[in-house]
Amino acid sequence: MNPSIVFLFSGQGSQYYQMGNHLFQGNSTFRSYMHMLDEQVQQHMGFSLLHELYDTGRKATEVFDHLPLTHLSIFMVEYALARTLMDEGIIPEYVLGTSLGEFAAAAVAGMITVEQAVDMLVAQVRYIEEGCEQGGMLAIIGDPGLFSQIPYIHEKCSLVSENYNMHFVISGSTGDLEKVVHELDKRHILSVKLPVRYAFHSPMLNGAGSRYKMYLSSMSFQAPQISFISSLYGKEISRLPEAYFWNVIRYPILFREAISGLEQSAPHLYVDTGPSGTLATMVKYNLSQASVSQPHTILTPFSREFNIDTLKKTLMLSKN
Numbered sequence: 280m281n282p283s284i285v286f287l288f289s290g291q292g293s294q295y296y297q298m299g300n301h302l303f304q305g306n307s308t309f310r311s312y313m314h315m316l317d318e319q320v321q322q323h324m325g326f327s328l329l330h331e332l333y334d335t336g337r338k339a340t341e342v343f344d345h346l347p348l349t350h351l352s353i354f355m356v357e358y359a360l361a362r363t364l365m366d367e368g369i370i371p372e373y374v375l376g377t378s379l380g381e382f383a384a385a386a387v388a389g390m391i392t393v394e395q396a397v398d399m400l401v402a403q404v405r406y407i408e409e410g411c412e413q414g415g416m417l418a419i420i421g422d423p424g425l426f427s428q429i430p431y432i433h434e435k436c437s438l439v440s441e442n443y444n445m446h447f448v449i450s451g452s453t454g455d456l457e458k459v460v461h462e463l464d465k466r467h468i469l470s471v472k473l474p475v476r477y478a479f480h481s482p483m484l485n486g487a488g489s490r491y492k493m494y495l496s497s498m499s500f501q502a503p504q505i506s507f508i509s510s511l512y513g514k515e516i517s518r519l520p521e522a523y524f525w526n527v528i529r530y531p532i533l534f535r536e537a538i539s540g541l542e543q544s545a546p547h548l549y550v551d552t553g554p555s556g557t558l559a560t561m562v563k564y565n566l567s568q569a570s571v572s573q574p575h576t577i578l579t580p581f582s583r584e585f586n587i588d589t590l591k592k593t594l595m596l597s598k599n
Contacts, residue, residue, distance in 0.1 A: 282546040282572060283372035284594065285508070286364075286387065287562070288357045289553030290378030290528075292416060292448075292473035294349045295580045296337035298554035299356045302578070303333065306587065308366050312359035319393060320351050323401045328352055339580045344474040347404050350379060353554065354400055357383040358393065360552045360577065367587055369550070369594060373515075373541065375508040377440070377534050378479060380553065381527045389504035390519055399524055402494050403487070407477055410486035414452045414478030417459060420469040423447040432459055437481035440532035443564035448532075450478035479528050488529065492522050508541065510534045534558070538565045542572065548594055549574040 302309045317329045324347065332352050343349060357380060365371075365387075376384030379400075386396045416439060419425065423441040426449065427433050436451035436459060449459070456472070463470050478484065500519040509516045511527050513536030520526075538561075541547055549572065551559035556576030563574050575590060 282548045284369065285373040285375055285541065285547045285549045286361050286371040286384070287549055287551045287553065287558040288361070288374065288376035288380030288383040288387075289551070289555065289558050290353065290376070290380045290532075291349065291475045291479055292418075293553045293555040293557050294343055294353050294474065295339045295554060296341055296343050297333060297339045298352070298580065299360065299578055300333050302360070302363075302587075306363060309359050309363040312362050313355060316355040316359060316393065316397070319397045320355070320401075323397065324351075328355065342474050344476050346408060346476060347401075349474075350400050350404050351397070353379055354383050354386075354396060356554055356578070357552045358386055358396070361387045364550065364552070364587065364590075367591060369587075369591060371505055371550070373506045373508050373547070375510065375534075375537055375541075376527075377510045377532050377558065378528055380558075381510065382524065383552070384507065385500075385503075385519065385524075387505065388507045390501050390507060391498075395498065399495070399498070403491060403524070403528070406487035406491045406494070407484065410490065411477055411484055412452070412486070413476045414450060414481070414483045415456050416448055416450050416473040416475045416479060417456050418446065418448050418471045418473060419463065420446060420471070421463075425468070429459075429462055431455075431462055435459070437478070437483075438531060439480040441535055442561045443535065446561075446564070448473070450481035450483065452478065452483065480531055481529075484529050488525060491525050495521055495524060508537050510537050513537045514540050534561060535565055538562055542566065542570060546571045548572070550590070550594075551576050552578075554578050555580060 374384040385391045435455040436449040439448040441447045513533030549562045559574035559576040
C-alpha cells in the first residue's frame with residue numbers, strides 16, 4: 280500500500296525571527312503567498328508583519344514572543360508553505376494541526392477561508408491580551424507520569440500535551456512555572472521554557488473565553504475538502520463545532536492519539552509545515568519499530584531550509 284501524505288501544522292512555541300526567510304528569498308511561490316497573507320494582516324494591524332518577521336536586525340536566536348506578531352506569523356508561514364507544496368504537486372490526503380496550527384490546517388482543508396482565519400486570529404489575540412493574565416508554557420524532558428507524581432505540578436499547572444514517552448508540556452503562571460523548574464532541577468530533570476507569554480491550554484485563558492466564543496457564534500464553517508484530523512479530539516472529524524477555534528487553544532492537545540489513529544490505518548508520509556520541525560520529531564518518537572511511515576522536516580531554526588525539489592523526489596520515491 281502506498282503511503283499517504285499528511286501535512287502537519289504546529290502552534291505557539293515553534294516560532295522564531297527569520298523563519299522561512301531562505302524560502303522567502305528563493306521561492307517565488309512561497310513569497311507570493313506570504314505577501315498575500317501580509318496584506319490581509321496589514322488591514323487589521325496597520326503594519327507589515329513581514330517587515331517585523333524578516334527585519335535584518337533580528338536574529339533567529341532572539342526571543343520572539345509578542346502574541347500579535349507570533350500568532351499571525353506562524354499561520355502565515357505554515358499556510359504559505361502548505362500552499363507552495365500543493366502548487367508543486369505535493370497534495371496531502373490529510374491535514375493535522377496542533378493548537379494554533381489547527382487554523383492553518385482548517386484553511387488548507389477548505390473548512391475556513393484565509394480571511395476568516397486572519398480575522399479569527401486577530402480577534403483571539405485581542406481578547407487574550409485584554410482579558411487574560413500573562414503566564415507561560417514549559418516543555419519537560421521526562422516521563423509524562425511526572426505530572427501526576429510531583430504534587431506541585433498537578434496542583435498548580437495544567438497538562439498541555441503528552442508528546443511522546445519522554446516529553447510533555449505544561450502551562451501555568453510565571454511564578455508557578457519557576458517553582459516547577461526548581462523542583463525539576465532538584466531531580467535533575469531537564470525543562471525548556473517556551474517563547475510564549477500566555478498559559479495556553481489552561482484555565483488562565485478563561486478571561487477571553489466568553490467574548491471569543493460569542494465572536495465565533497457568527498462564523499460559518501465548511502466541510503473539509505481534505506481529510507481533517509483534529510488534535511482537539513485525537514481523530515478525524517467532518518465538521519467544526521461553533522466553539523472549535525476557542526477549544527483548540529484552551530483544552531489539551533491529543534496529537535499523540537491522532538498519530539496513533541492514523542498509524543492503525545496505513546503508512547503515511549508526514550510533512551511538517553511548521554517553522555521548527557517539532558511535530559516531525561514527535562511523529563518520529565511515536566512510530567513503532569515496525570512502522571514504515573516517514574516524518575519530513577522542511578523548516579528549522581538551525582540550518583537552511585530543505586529544498587522543495589528534493590522533498591518532491593523523496594516523496595515520489597516513497598510512494599513508488
